[in-house]
Amino acid sequence: MQDSSSLPPTLRFGVFELDPRTGELRKKGMKIRLQGQPVDILIMLLQRPGEAVTREELQQKLWPADTFVDFEQGLNNAMKRLRAALDDDAESPHFIETIPRRGYRFIGAVNGAHHGASWTDPDLQRLKRDTTSGIEAVAGPARARKFSWQWVVAIVSVIAVLAATFAWLSSSPPPPRVLATTQLTRDGIHKFVVATDGSRLYISDVGDTLRIVQVSIAGGETSPIPTPFVNASAYGISPDRTQLLTAGFVGTESEYQLWSLPLPSGSPRRLGDTVGHDGTWSPDGRHLVFFKDSDIYQANADGTDPRKLTTVQGTPLGIVSFSPDGTRIRFTIAGPEKGPESIWEIRPDGSDLHPVLPGWDNPPCDWSGVWTPDGRYYFFLSWITPPGSNVWAIREPSGLFHRHSSVPFQLTTGPLEFHSLVFSPDGKKLFASAQQFRGELVRYDPKSRQFVPFLAGISAGELDFSRDGKWVAYVSYPELTLWRSRVDGSDRLQLTYPPIAAGSPRWSPDTTQIAFVDFQLGRPDKTFLISSRGGTPREMLAENEPQADATWSPDGKKIAFARWAAGSDAQTIAIIDLATHQVSTVPGSKGLSSPGWSPDGRYLAALNGDSSKLLLFDFKTRKWLDWIAEPGVVGNLNWSQDGSYVYYDSTLTDHPSFRRAKVGQTHSELLVDLRGLNRYFSPLGWRSGITPDGSALFTRNLSTDEIYALDLDLP
Template identity: 40%
Template sequence: MRNTGEGVSLLFVLRAALFAALASTAVFCAEPAKESTANSPKVTAVIQITHDGISKANLVSDESNLYVTESPAFGHLVTKLSLRNAERVVISGAFPDVQALDISSDRTKLLVSRLQGAAGENEFWTLPINAGLPQRLADSTGRYATWSPDNKRLAFVKGSTIFLANADGSAARELYTANGSVFSPRFSPDGKHIRFSIGNTVQNTTSIWEVGINGSHSHAVLEGWEHASAACCGNWTANGAYYIFQVTQTSPSNLTTLWAIADPNSSGKATPLQLTQGPISFGNALPSRDNRRVWALGVQPTGEAVRYDPGQQKFIPLLSGVSATDLDYSADGKWVTYISVPDGVLWRCKADGTEKLQLTSPPERAALPHWSPLGDRIAYVSFRPDKPSQIYLVSLSGGDAQAILPEKRGQIDANWSSDGTRIMFGYLHDAEDLNIEILDLKSRKTDVVPGSRNLFSPRWSPDGRYVAALSPDFTKVLLFDYKTNKWSVWLSEPAGGVSYPVWSADSKYIYFDDLVSDEESIRRIKVGENRAERVFKLEGIERYPGPFGLWSGRMGDGSWMFVRDRSTQEVYQLTLELP
């Protein structure tokens, strides 16, 4: 039990245990937390319906079948999945590459979007479930859409704007424009409101909002709640008593959990209550019409470390059979350290994958390891329950790891000096009194890099002359020169434009992963210049989202490393008790 500031929020622990296997489904049991009461929503059982490992997205239901958008290698398609025996049938249509968005109230046709490449310009169509030809919904285009419960209205999204139209897409008008990208719109069961999610790429946040169908009374649904900036993608139960949505945490690991918030009109309060707690991430929740079940996608995170070969323009797997991120090779290239996905354990092994040794154990989670210049120690960021992140050192041969400088601020970004006697580090962006410090490992004394107040994400050049760091608003790369003892603005970019910067071996360039400017690419900037240039465009890879975003790294020979997302998404059925 914990206090959210608005009242008491009950946590329900979803404990999955194999119970039986029936008709190609696996049944799991779930126990509520000990503090649960008879009047609290809770999950009582979980059934895994699919076992195919195919990437999946939207879920739609007619109560007898689920209509699942799948993403095999050749595009997107919609399949009908029987809830009785898990039989899977592809829904045929007049065109390829579609995704299911909703189903008509008479359960005879699907609302689908035809994916055509241009962001936000997908056509909306109706697709008969049993027989008939698809029909275009007027000339409306967008990215997301949904029908009202009475099937008289269509709400669809284009960029930051919600449009309201007749059910056939005609007579569309602008309803509401948000400050951010809008997605996952849903009508309330009485058809009077539309609830939707807003994504802010600059701040890396999502939030749930609501607006009346006349465009009035727009407001954030979870204002003031501790997880409001990480919530999205909800659906009402059929009786309107609850709204079930998802919350995604990114630190110390990625985990998406389901929550329920009661409608104030039915309960007199609106405190979100947690339904699932891992280890499986659940999202895309779809409540059944009997208010007793929720279908959702469960994700088993898996990351495949790859090296980019610019000559072949291909991604070559590293560490075969290992689910890993945050790789770092020793200076001589003989050893590699990595973080296992999804458990966040630090490992090391030979470059060929042999001589594996586990260096940390749960509940500790590790991140961003770096070899010492001599290859005898590894510095990494340690996340331990109820403690701020700290930088630890562990030996190549294992043993007890030691914090380099225990303190209350959350440390991150360990940088070794070229002789291995000192470590430069920074602090998490939300820490108090941001600065950049250097610890002498022998004397245990620290020095603050002059003028580094409010700067973070330091990168020490290999020759020791420069320090690069980010400004508090994420928009500037600043450069400190030890010869002049001064900082200067090196590069100005949109927030998020500089990700995982790394120095070249000769200390002449900083390379970085650009996730927001134009097309996703690796870029670099030269010392003495103030314009970055593209090294190569990054395409042909679905990247795994780690606790600090999309990780990238550079090997000693200049090759780039990334993590390909090999996570599997399966359909689950959760049985609920909703008072």
């Protein structure tokens, strides 16, 4: 960053403020994500408002001679990022004017001074001082004639008192902070804290199946809460803390039946005919708010008489939080087609739908917000500062002098990544589920019936082997970077770097390329191709719709993939010709996903909408065949090298397993019982694979995945 020791502590222009010492840029008090060379360029321009700053000057200060980059491209990119942050237009600029073939000039007013005058200009400072003293010299005698000195003292005293009172009323208390952190659980199982009754914490636990467990707020071992469901999740607790709002389900259906589960034990009771996802009861216990598809509903507390409040653009999900006074509801909206996640607010009557943090981060990645019991603060999670999700808070509006929420305060900075938040009833503790990721790659040995380390037990998964069996591609955890190496682990090469979040790699038949999906937060999933020797990834198909699950044709000329076409209400399976870039849709594939092309090219395996059924498309007959149905969720399809079998997981069932199905048969074969294996849960879920000899591969979970109590200071 440029030397800024001689600059004012704050530079104001338009609706923006810049601290030249830290490089922090704010818009209407909200922090703007901008750093590096764009900030350095802005400081140089603000040092000389109204004057030309040449490209040569910028190169000398920001791109020294020993910097081996393309200066012209680097400067142009930096200026684009700076103008985007300032909402400025190169054609009709408000702040930064381009001087063709020379450089740039700042044309806006800085700290109230218009362009052409610098705050460091001695003549300007002297002119201001002389002008001010002259005015006072002329005005003084007139005031002396009009008022006696006693009146002057009285007026000045009143003004001073009023000013001090206003400053005290409008001043902000110090930010909230974490005083201490205590780990409460120690089992390493993936979990989300959902609610507390003041003595126990209630948790959704992701083990072999999804279940609801409880633990003392002082910590200790968790114990399950019995339910009749194969899989159960909790969403919240009633205001009188006597029942949990729960959902029971079997597979990956998007909407569930909602139930009330008595505490400390008892049989669940169906809440009317409600079917949806996520929800909560109102603070007065009279109403139930829940989501279904893109709609927000409100019903009576027992689930009867549901009515739609509104429909949103995207999918409402996650924690539903009422303000303590019951006048506002906040929740997360995931943008259409896996767009950005942001926190929104609505009134209980369905009115006044609006984002809570507009323009704070771009793209927004904020979710899981909860109010403090007294309503003074709102805590939430955000990915604004990689490498993971941290806890943030805003101070809520309070009174005449604080009509707007404060700028968000960051309370944690890693290394733990936080997932869900719950306040204690007295507001002194924040209970949070948090994780520090690590996995161990293992192979199942059928002789010893043990899981043994593979590739030295690296923290990785999603392995795919080249057709000749010499190379392997994999994704490292938790970095989500793509690597390739020989099968013995030698000749390792990292192929992707952040911000790319890589998944599901697939080798081309000639081993020259690898297809993979990039699933960055806040952006649609996109499929990319990259050389196995490294280089720049390139889009398989330039479009804004999500793509996933790429699978190569045996001749390497085509790729089949799952796709959400523009205007479609469901995904389909498409095939792209890599030479012509022509895209076609596989007949009858609407609602299907996870395609896998057989090595002989005759079949395409896929899953139905809720991943409970394996289907087979025959390219000769151009028809789909219902092949295998499982009681749980089917996933991670892999063909054997000879094309005789499809290997897959069956999860979210009482007996999770790794299985295979033979083409031509209608039943599957159990290969590995997965009960008791604590599997690593990646952003794409549980992942498995097979080696060239058919051995099963998994990633064992070695993460720290626990519940913590954060003691807070809330001024």
